[in-house]
Amino acid sequence: MTDDDDPFNKRKAKILKVLCEFTKEPEIPLTDGGTHADLASTIAFLLAKKEKSSPVKIAQNITQEIENNPDFKMLGIRTEAKGPYINFLFDTSYLTEYLKAAVLPGYGSLPKKMVRIVLEHTSANPNGPLHVGHIRNSIIGDTLARAFCKAGFRLEVQYYVNDMGRQIAIVIWGFDNLDSTRHEGEKEDAHIARVYIAANRELEHDPSITQQVDNLMQRVEAGDPATVKKFRKEVSRCLDGFAVTLKNLNVAHERFVWESDFIRNGDTKRVIGRLKKLPQAKEEGTLALDLTECGFEKEYVIRRSDGTSVYAARDLAYHVWKAANFDRIIDVLGADHKLIGGQLICTLRLLGEKAPEIVHFEFVSLPEGSMSTRAGKFVSADDLITEVTKRAYDEVTVRRPELDDTARKAIAKSVALAAIRYDIVKVSPEKSTVFDWNEALNFERQSGPYIQYAHARACSILKKAGTFSEEYELETEQEIALARQVAKFPAVIEKVIAELRPHLLATYARELADTFNSFYHFEPVLKSEGKVRNRRLTLVKAVQNTLQESLETLGIDAIRTM
């Protein structure tokens, strides 16, 4: 479905055109009518001043003049003045158009585009397991990725592996100098965290170790083969651990890009060469940029006085590479990266390169304070998954004792994933949150399982119904309210990718489930007869499909029974 033949947009455009022609105003206010109407205009307020008349009268006048417009008749648009507001109410014909699309697979997909997007998310340092803060990044990123795919974009999702940072050097020092035997059954990333935490403890007692860590960092930047090999080995093991966690979260990356590759292939050197030539460059031992023109007071250091590069230099090289290979660059980063993200964008612009669009999300903390891998203060994603799955299994066992263990486990796994992903994605990214076990383990309303449940209900009805002939004439208030909700879906996908805000989809899916549950309790489907039965079944099918598409875009299994 393209924008022009979208049933809602088509009507909106027509109303705008008519109002514009009649009032001669360049800007016509036309907003969502809420419970009053499909669309509403407050143009009367605007004209009241100019015409020195009351908004109520003006609204009445305009309504009288335009209500009989033949195009309005054809499109099923009714106009009414309600006080100073001009309301536009659509008859059910536009809903029919949506429902016909909504019963088909792929509802909500937008036309294919040639734009290539690279989306980077998660990119956590490989010095310990992913925790509940990191997976906010993963889930926002993965949901965005799914939304972009649904919206027809060509997409590559990348994980930027920081394999040459100080943290990794500390890990390597730990493996070299401390008892670092892996415990039986211990996951790779948990093992690395244990060594990392122990090494940090040593570092606190004995600051002279810092020198040894610095040494490791210099050797790895110089490309010393034995050191590089050691770094690679432990980082790879940590990534193996991440892979398990990410798979359990239904999160996928197409490519892992290693930071050190940008040293080895000369890209970092090349970008530093280009930066040196900028008028903003200052070379006095260090190489730094003066970014005051972008509002940054502090200098942006690119190269240390000992000649080694800092993170910023490698990150610039990475982004120059992305810019060369993709049309759009999107990064999902924590709020702590706001300043350096701004500096990165500013610098890329100075170089004449494409700059990334950055989605920032605020931090997740624990009730006792902020999380820290170094201090061992975090709730790992693995622990979260284990606990939520256990809880889900107990719940399924109580509700569906007749199912065999395999079936119950499969449902529990999907329910747990839904609970975790939804709980995280539903909150606006700009809000900092405190991790709460009670919330995480709650499967009631405003949860992922709640939406899955509505979907399973719809599936159950359709299964019992067997075949039926589709019928699109709607009658009752509940039916219309539900169809209206279904109709919003393509616009929601559009908005999610336009504003880079995946939580809008979470809100939408919950509202659709709410409306369906209400319908379910008031309007019998299988017990009604003839045309009524058919049109309600058609509606249930549309809801089922829309919920399925919504859930899949949220990375949640649309299970058919639970």
Add this chain to the structure above:
RNA sequence: GGGCUUGUGGCUUAGCUUGGACAUAGCGCCGGGCUUCUAACCCGGAUGUCGGGGGUUCAAAUCCCCCCAGGCCCGCCA
């Protein structure tokens, strides 16, 4: 100290970019509903100075200014 950001019923939260008609929902609380399409559900009720103050406007949770409180950032770390 400077910058960014958040503040919405007891708790959590939508709406804020694009100002408009009774501020969205959940948890908890009170009262109802399972021999009836899956009760992970539904219906009804109580609970709000939209952090505080000022301003713009016919109209402010939404825009502007000041203040208060929390979070994050301000490294030749990543």
